[in-house]
Amino acid sequence: MRIGELSKRSGVAVPTIKYYLREGMLPPGERTSPNQARYDDTHLHRLRLVRALIDVGGLSVAAVRGILSTVDAPESDMEDLLKTVQKAVLPVPEPAAVDAQSSAEKEIHDLVIELGWDVSPKHFAVEALATVLVTARSLGHDRFLDFIRRYGPIMQQIGVADLDYVVGARTVDDLLEAVVVGTVLGDSVMITLRRLAQASETATRFPGGGDRQSLSD
Template sequence: MRIGELSRRTGVPVPTIKYYVREGLLPPGELSSPNQAQYDDAHERRLRLIRALLDVGGLKVAAIAEVLGAVDDPGRPLHKVLGAAADRLGSAGGAEDDAEAETARTAVEELIARRGWRTHESNPAAADLSRALAAMGRVGHGAFTELLDEYADAAELVARADLGYVSRRATVEDLVESVVIGTVLGEAVFSALRRLAHVNASARLYGADGVGREGRGGGVGARGEG
């Protein structure tokens, strides 16, 4: 197909496609004449992956280039591909050096050791977790660290589901791409599901219907005992 057809299929403007080619995110088409190139289904698939990483995963173009470079490296183990994708999700903010930051770092180190996770406190995700916990401590919610193991239980369950999905892929290309999808886009899926679950849990605990029923029940009991 020509670039105009690729644009129509994917909804990505032609100038943007050309930009992705220049940046090395999308392989160039096969020249059919000095001024014309042909693209195929592999280009369409890669272009859709780029847009998903950009629009849903929230990655910057430079980060996408690094992730796709790992995907296209035939000698890179899948574990390293997953790491390359996961590292791009982290924040770039510097850590503050105060009592809350030190407490948070210690909590994360202890969590990793306690659970026997095969990672290290220098992992970007560990640094992000430390920053989040430190920020919670500064606003009076340092006790949130007491919930870390419950969160870790849920995270392990989701991680197993992610990699279980990846293991069902048949070809190497599918397998590697699925690692990126499961890591980057799975993050967005889990975040959205967590927000939905929060709304549901909050409605059941504190919503007008639930509180009203419990309140009326308690009120009747109190009046009867009085």
């Protein structure tokens, strides 16, 4: 198909498609004349993937470019890809003041060991989670480490579900895309389901809507 039809079928404007082509996020079409090219379903699919990561996943164009270049590099492995995708989706907050931060990182890594997880103490998510812990404590939330501990075994079930989803893919290309889509859209699934589970649990525990009077009883 011509670029016009690619635009129509994907809902992405022609100048935006040209931009993705220049940035290498979309492979070039098959040249049919000096200024015309033909595109196929693989281009349409790639465009939809780019828009899903940006519009639904909330990623920046730069983050998407990084992920796609890892997917496209023949020498990259699952670990490379997982790390690139995970980082793109998790903007790491500015770490807290050095002392509080490094002792919190130790507490988080101890917790990871307690959970029996095979994870490096240098994993960027250990640092990010430690920053969250320090922040909660600065607000007087002393119970926050217990809150994180309670989440641990629950999130382990999510990790297992994620990997089951990934290994259910039929081809290596599908598998790599399942990592990308599962991680990025999976975060949205998790967050939206959390909202619904909270709403349901709140309705159960505070049947009257929970006005301040009833809360202080």
